[in-house]
Amino acid sequence: MTFATLGQRKGSSFASVFGIAGVVAVFVGVLSIANGFRNAMTATGSPRNAVILRSGASSEMMSSLRRESGRIISDAPGIVMGENGPLASAELFVVISLPKISTGTDANVPLRGVGDAAFDVRDDIEIIEGRRFEPGKNEVIVGRAAAAEFAGLQLNDKFQVGPNEWTVVGTFTERGGISESEIWTDAKVLGPAYARDEYFQAAYVRLKDADTFDSFKDALTSDPRLRVKVTRQTDFYSEQSTGIYMMIVTLGALVATLMAIGAIFGALNTMFSAVAARTREIGTLRALGFNGLPVIISILIESILLALVGGSIGGGLAWWAFDGYQAATINWQTFSQVAFAFDVTPSLLIQGICYATLIGVVGGLFPAFRAARMPVTTALREI
Amino acid sequence: MSENGEVLVKVSGADKVYRRGSEDLHILDKLDLNVPKGEFLALMGPSGSGKSTLLNLLGGIDRPTNGSVEIGGDEISMLSDRKLAWWRSRHVGFVFQMYNLLPVLTAARNVDLPLLLTNLSSKQRRKQVELALDAVGLSHRLDHYPRQLSGGEQQRVGIARAIVTDPSILLCDEPTGDLDRHAGDEILDLLDTLNREQGKTIIMVTHDPHASARASRTLYMDEGKLKTEKPE
Structure with missing residues (x-):
C-alpha cells in the first residue's frame, strides 16, 4: 500500500528524493576528497621502514641533522645490509x-635529494618512463602526479632552480603514494646547490622486519650523540595527512x-503531505482495529524508501562525478602540493546511504507519530 | 452473549462534552440506550444532534465524558486504546457514508484488511473474503479497484469488509447518503437481509425517512437525548 500510494504524490516525493540525493552527493563527494588525500599520503610506506628526523621536528621541512648523525644512524642495529x-x-x-599546468601560477613542489640506497628502501618506486x-x-626524475600537475616536468624538459639547470630524465610511480607528487635527484648534487653539504633533513632506513622497529628506535633515541625522533614510515605518512584530512572531514x-x-x-514536508493525503485511510484502518504501530511503520517505510532512492542517486552521482577526479592541494606540513585522486569507496557509499536513511527516519518519525496519535474520529472526518 | 440474554448494547448515562474555546458543548446528555440482539435500529436527527457521536461511542472509536458503554457484556469505555482496537477488530463492523475504501487496493484486498488482524492463513482469509463478497453479490468483482466500481458497488464492498470478520454488530453511518435511490434501496435490501437471515444487529444513522422505514425501530436524537417520537 505504501509503495502503491507513492505515485499519487510524485511532486513532493521527487523534491524529497532530490534533496536527499544532493545531501548524499555532497557528503560522499567531500569525504571522497579526504579519502583520496589520505590515500595519497598513506598508500605507500612500509612498516619495515623508519623515518628519522631531528627531535622535536614534526616534518622534514623543520628537521635538520648533521652528516655525522647519518653515519651513526646507518650503523644502528636492525638495518638491512x-x-x-x-x-x-x-x-x-x-x-x-x-x-601549474591548470592555472599557470606558481606553486610549491617538493624537490627531494636522496641517497644511493633510496630505491632499495622504498621498493615501490618504479620508473615508468626514461x-x-x-x-x-x-638530473631529476619526476613523480607521475607532479608531471601531470606542473609545467616543464616532461621527459627531457629542463628547468632552472637557483643557479642550476636540471634535466628530467625519468618519470616514476609509487603505487599512488605521496612520492608521486615529488621530484627526486641525487642528494650529493642537491646539497651543494642549496649549501647544505653538512646537513640533511631526514633519514629513511629499511629494517630487517617490522618487529625490529622498537629496538632500532631505542638504540637511536638512547644514543647520547643523537637527538632524533624515530617514526615508522606508515605512521609518519599518517601523521603528515592528519591535519588536512581532519579539516576536510x-x-x-x-x-x-x-x-x-x-x-x-x-x-518532513513530503511525509506530512503523505499523511494528510491519507488521513481518512489511516482513520479507516484504525477504526477497523489496526493500532498505531502499523501506521508508524508504514509511514517510516515510505520515508526510508524515498531516502534510500535519494541516497542511491546521490551516491551514484558522487561516484560518477568525483571518483578518480585528479586534484592537488597544499599540505601545510610540507608547504608543498600533494596531488591526489578523489576516492569514492564502497564503504563511503554505504556511509552515504546510512546518512540518507537517518534523514528518512528523522523526516518520517514526526509525521508517523502524529498520524498514529490523531483521534480516529478526527481522521475519519478528513476529506 | 449479552448479560441478560437479550440486550446487546447498553448505554447508561453517557455524556459527551467537547470544549470549544472557553465554551463546553454538550453533544450527548446523560443518554441511555438499550439495543436487543438482532435489532435493526435507525437513528435520526438533524445535523450536529449527536447521532454520529453516539455511533462512535458504540464503535469504540470515541469515549464518553461520563457514563458507560457496554457491548455484549464488555464495558468498552474502560478499555485501553490497544485493547479497544483489538475489540473493534473482533466485534464491530463499520459501514461509512463515503465507503472509505483504500483506492490502491482491489475489492478483495479491501475486504481482506480486517482479516489481517486475525490468525487465519492466507488461504482461509481468501475463502472468507470470497464468501463476504458473494454475500453482497460482488463475487465477480474481486479484482476490481474502487475506481472501477459504481457507488453502490463500492458500498457493497464496504459492507463485505464490515461483515467479513462476522462481528456481532454493524454500525452504519448514513450508508445510503451518497447513493441514488435505486442503489440506496439495494444497500438497504442487503442490510435487511443481513439482519433477518444472519441475525446481525444493525444500528444505522440516517437522514432519510425512506431508509429509516426499513429499520425495525427508529429513535430520534434531540438535544443530546434519544426520543421515540420525532421532535417537532
Whole structure:
C-alpha cells in the first residue's frame, strides 16, 4: 500500500528524493576528497621502514641533522645490509616553485635529494618512463602526479632552480603514494646547490622486519650523540595527512549537516503531505482495529524508501562525478602540493546511504507519530 | 452473549462534552440506550444532534465524558486504546457514508484488511473474503479497484469488509447518503437481509425517512437525548 500510494504524490516525493540525493552527493563527494588525500599520503610506506628526523621536528621541512648523525644512524642495529652497505638514505627536502599546468601560477613542489640506497628502501618506486638519474649529475626524475600537475616536468624538459639547470630524465610511480607528487635527484648534487653539504633533513632506513622497529628506535633515541625522533614510515605518512584530512572531514561534515537539516525539512514536508493525503485511510484502518504501530511503520517505510532512492542517486552521482577526479592541494606540513585522486569507496557509499536513511527516519518519525496519535474520529472526518 | 440474554448494547448515562474555546458543548446528555440482539435500529436527527457521536461511542472509536458503554457484556469505555482496537477488530463492523475504501487496493484486498488482524492463513482469509463478497453479490468483482466500481458497488464492498470478520454488530453511518435511490434501496435490501437471515444487529444513522422505514425501530436524537417520537 505504501509503495502503491507513492505515485499519487510524485511532486513532493521527487523534491524529497532530490534533496536527499544532493545531501548524499555532497557528503560522499567531500569525504571522497579526504579519502583520496589520505590515500595519497598513506598508500605507500612500509612498516619495515623508519623515518628519522631531528627531535622535536614534526616534518622534514623543520628537521635538520648533521652528516655525522647519518653515519651513526646507518650503523644502528636492525638495518638491512645491501650490496653497497646499509639500506639507509639520508635525504634533503627542499621546496621549489614551478607553474601549474591548470592555472599557470606558481606553486610549491617538493624537490627531494636522496641517497644511493633510496630505491632499495622504498621498493615501490618504479620508473615508468626514461631512467633513473645518474649520481653526481644535475638530473631529476619526476613523480607521475607532479608531471601531470606542473609545467616543464616532461621527459627531457629542463628547468632552472637557483643557479642550476636540471634535466628530467625519468618519470616514476609509487603505487599512488605521496612520492608521486615529488621530484627526486641525487642528494650529493642537491646539497651543494642549496649549501647544505653538512646537513640533511631526514633519514629513511629499511629494517630487517617490522618487529625490529622498537629496538632500532631505542638504540637511536638512547644514543647520547643523537637527538632524533624515530617514526615508522606508515605512521609518519599518517601523521603528515592528519591535519588536512581532519579539516576536510570537519568541513564536509559541517556542510553535509547543514544540508541534511534542509533535507529533513523536505522529508518532513513530503511525509506530512503523505499523511494528510491519507488521513481518512489511516482513520479507516484504525477504526477497523489496526493500532498505531502499523501506521508508524508504514509511514517510516515510505520515508526510508524515498531516502534510500535519494541516497542511491546521490551516491551514484558522487561516484560518477568525483571518483578518480585528479586534484592537488597544499599540505601545510610540507608547504608543498600533494596531488591526489578523489576516492569514492564502497564503504563511503554505504556511509552515504546510512546518512540518507537517518534523514528518512528523522523526516518520517514526526509525521508517523502524529498520524498514529490523531483521534480516529478526527481522521475519519478528513476529506 | 449479552448479560441478560437479550440486550446487546447498553448505554447508561453517557455524556459527551467537547470544549470549544472557553465554551463546553454538550453533544450527548446523560443518554441511555438499550439495543436487543438482532435489532435493526435507525437513528435520526438533524445535523450536529449527536447521532454520529453516539455511533462512535458504540464503535469504540470515541469515549464518553461520563457514563458507560457496554457491548455484549464488555464495558468498552474502560478499555485501553490497544485493547479497544483489538475489540473493534473482533466485534464491530463499520459501514461509512463515503465507503472509505483504500483506492490502491482491489475489492478483495479491501475486504481482506480486517482479516489481517486475525490468525487465519492466507488461504482461509481468501475463502472468507470470497464468501463476504458473494454475500453482497460482488463475487465477480474481486479484482476490481474502487475506481472501477459504481457507488453502490463500492458500498457493497464496504459492507463485505464490515461483515467479513462476522462481528456481532454493524454500525452504519448514513450508508445510503451518497447513493441514488435505486442503489440506496439495494444497500438497504442487503442490510435487511443481513439482519433477518444472519441475525446481525444493525444500528444505522440516517437522514432519510425512506431508509429509516426499513429499520425495525427508529429513535430520534434531540438535544443530546434519544426520543421515540420525532421532535417537532
